[in-house]
Amino acid sequence: xxxxxxxxxxxxxxxxxxxxxxxxxxxxxxxxxxxxxxxxxxxxxxxxxxxxxxxxxxxxxxxxxxxxxxxxxxxxxxxxxxxxxxxxxxxxxxxxxxxxxxxxxxxxxxxxxxxxxxxxxxxxxxxxxxxxxxxxxxxxxxxxxxxxxxxxxxxxxxxxxxxxxxxxxxxxxxxxxxxxxxxxxxxxxxxxxxxxxxxxxxxxxxxxxxxxxxxxxxxxxxxxxxxxxxxxxxxxxxxxxxxxxxxxxxxxxxxxxxxxxxxxxxxxxxxxxxxxxxxxxxxxxxxxxxxxxxxxxxxxxxxxxx
Amino acid sequence: xxxxxxxxxxxxxxxxxxxxxxxxxxxxxxxxxxxxxxxxxxxxxxxxxxxxxxxxxxxxxxxxxxxxxxxxxxxxxxxxxxxxxxxxxxxxxxxxxxxxxxxxxxxxxxxxxxxxxxxxxxxxxxxxxxxxxxxxxxxxxxxxxxxxxxxxxxxxxxxxxxxxxxxxxxxxxxxxxxxxxxxxxxxxxxxxxxxxxxxxxxxxxxxxxxxxxxxxxxxxxxxxxxxxxxxxxxxxxxxxxxxxxxxxxxxxxxxxxxxxxxxxxxxxxxxxxxxxxxxxxxxxxxxxxxxxxxxxxxxxxxxxxx
Numbered sequence: 001x002x003x004x005x006x007x008x009x010x011x012x013x014x015x016x017x018x019x020x021x022x023x024x025x026x027x028x029x030x031x032x033x034x035x036x037x038x039x040x041x042x043x044x045x046x047x048x049x050x051x052x053x054x055x056x057x058x059x060x061x062x063x064x065x066x067x068x069x070x071x072x073x074x075x076x077x078x079x080x081x082x083x084x085x086x087x088x089x090x091x092x093x094x095x096x097x098x099x100x101x102x103x104x105x106x107x108x109x110x111x112x113x114x115x116x117x118x119x120x121x122x123x124x125x126x127x128x129x130x131x132x133x134x135x136x137x138x139x140x141x142x143x144x145x146x147x148x149x150x151x152x153x154x155x156x157x158x159x160x161x162x163x164x165x166x167x168x169x170x171x172x173x174x175x176x177x178x179x180x181x182x183x184x185x186x187x188x189x190x191x192x193x194x195x196x197x198x199x200x201x202x203x204x205x206x207x208x209x210x211x212x213x214x215x216x217x218x219x220x221x222x223x224x225x226x227x228x229x230x231x232x233x234x235x236x237x238x239x240x241x242x243x244x245x246x247x248x249x250x251x252x253x254x255x256x257x258x259x260x261x262x263x264x265x266x267x268x269x270x271x272x273x274x275x276x277x278x279x280x281x282x283x284x285x286x287x288x289x290x291x292x293x294x295x296x297x298x299x300x301x302x303x304x305x306x
Numbered sequence: 307x308x309x310x311x312x313x314x315x316x317x318x319x320x321x322x323x324x325x326x327x328x329x330x331x332x333x334x335x336x337x338x339x340x341x342x343x344x345x346x347x348x349x350x351x352x353x354x355x356x357x358x359x360x361x362x363x364x365x366x367x368x369x370x371x372x373x374x375x376x377x378x379x380x381x382x383x384x385x386x387x388x389x390x391x392x393x394x395x396x397x398x399x400x401x402x403x404x405x406x407x408x409x410x411x412x413x414x415x416x417x418x419x420x421x422x423x424x425x426x427x428x429x430x431x432x433x434x435x436x437x438x439x440x441x442x443x444x445x446x447x448x449x450x451x452x453x454x455x456x457x458x459x460x461x462x463x464x465x466x467x468x469x470x471x472x473x474x475x476x477x478x479x480x481x482x483x484x485x486x487x488x489x490x491x492x493x494x495x496x497x498x499x500x501x502x503x504x505x506x507x508x509x510x511x512x513x514x515x516x517x518x519x520x521x522x523x524x525x526x527x528x529x530x531x532x533x534x535x536x537x538x539x540x541x542x543x544x545x546x547x548x549x550x551x552x553x554x555x556x557x558x559x560x561x562x563x564x565x566x567x568x569x570x571x572x573x574x575x576x577x578x579x580x581x582x583x584x585x586x587x588x589x590x591x592x593x594x595x596x597x598x599x600x601x602x603x604x605x606x607x608x609x610x611x612x
Binding site: 125236240 | 376431432444446448449453454455456457458459460461462463465466467469470477478479482542545546547549550551552553554580581582583584585
């Protein structure tokens with residue numbers, strides 16, 4: 001039986017995985033992302049890793065690769081975290097391997113959405129994933145396929161402008177969803193309130209998103225207000241997504257989703273209270289694959305298109 | 307050569323058209339919408355109209371029909387304006403005709419979007435249409451196809467919640483786009499300001515959207531502020547749409563689009579100022595088909611899927 005290889009390329013490490021042709025995970029490992037030579041070493045490192053795991057390249061059905069940048073065809077326009085500019089990723093990896101093995105290239109957020117979509121217990125046609133971490137990423141699946149967008153940049157829910165004014169976002173705008181509802185935003189806003197003297201069991205000496213969510217679950221008023229504010233903006237943003245797209249499912253992933261139904265129930269409540277009634281029935285659930293969503297999606301892209 | 311029939315069913319009249327198989331318009335007419343018998347007379351009236359125009363039914367390649375309600379398959383879930391509930395529109399029309407001619411059923415806003423999409427001078431794959439009238443309707447084209455959504459209710463941009471608070475919308479929510487940027491909203495807000503004594507060349511005795519836009523073009527400060535406010539919310543809403551979907555084109559139709567570039571330039575400006583930079587290059591243009599968008603879309607649905 002042939003094998004499938006999956007690589008989820010990030011700015012500090014590359015998640016690697018080997019699957020059988022049925023999609024069963026055989027092995028997982030990581031390699032460091034070497035950004036020297038404008039990120040060109042990445043291809044040699046992935047190729048060397050492949051040759052170590054599978055010296056007989058004819059055993060490979062296909063390679064799926066997720067990259068942090070806009071993808072059109074097999075090209076990445078730009079991946080600032082890696083130093084890449086206008087690179088045919090499939091060709092670069094084939095050149096490094098010295099073999100024309102099929103390589104499938106997708107944006108990392110898109111491929112994470114596709115991984116969660118394929119891993120979901122129900123067979124659906126449409127879904128969006130919101131990944132709540134340092135920022136907010138997203139991906140859209142329509143007609144059982146990744147919606148890449150015209151320039152490879154669909155699903156950028158973190159940059160939904162939710163309010164006329166607000167804190168400055170890294171993108172340069174104000175009022176972006178990720179300035180209200182990312183882990184970073186929740187921590188910053190909580191620290192601001194603590195510094196202003198808002199009473200709380202929380203302390204500025206020891207604070208992160210996990211601690212804030214635990215304090216909220218224990219009934220701390222400030223922490224509860226902070227979590228609820230994030231949930232409100234997420235509920236409204238999902239309302240916008242679904243008023244435009246009428247999906248079958250929205251999944252919440254990333255670090256903040258670890259709080260589970262305690263957090264997702266609040267998102268559901270704000271979604272229902274702020275969304276056009278005809279699309280209110282949308283299920284909002286927690287993503288299940290965690291950090292493996294990307295490699296799983298890469299594997300499924302190869303399986304379904306390879 | 308066979309013929310194509312198109313029917314755009316509205317609450318007061320049904321727009322009807324006959325096309326040749328190449329899509330050339332041969333004849334256009336209207337019939338009254340008779341809502342008696344829970345809207346069931348509509349099918350008999352359309353069938354009678356078809357038999358008058360084309361007594362030989364074997365000349366018909368297909369019939370396209372746009373309806374004011376959510377469509378799944380050939381079913382309409384509900385069309386409150388017509389009295390329809392859970393009707394197989396294709397079967398009802400075939401029964402009324404006594405012939406199993408192919409009937410294609412789509413939502414009226416979707417089919418208008420598809421009509422504009424097919425009439426556009428460039429060959430594209432993705433587009434959204436916003437129709438600015440009494441309310442705000444919309445449709446989304448992805449991969450050259452109508453995006454119906456899971457329940458047949460995609461593209462409801464008029465019910466994007468743009469602000470935490472605001473005037474009550476007909477849908478029951480507050481802060482909906484159509485409470486800021488529909489023709490109705492522009493007129494209401496202008497009247498409110500006039501009643502409050504805001505200086506203006508406008509008069510409460512003689513006011514509608516067209517008059518407000520003309521006053522704005524003539525330099526009236528109040529009218530300019532009202533037009534700019536609508537353009538601001540539309541620019542932000544298009545920003546949300548495109549941050550999610552990364553489209554090739556957005557078109558503006560409906561009564562307010564008659565103001566042309568005077569209005570659309572303001573929408574473009576607010577879009578650029580409020581949208582994630584990677585999708586800023588989106589072209590925003592005026593729709594070209596006016597009230598014929600629906601029948602044109604019905605014809606194109608038959609041509610491309612018939």
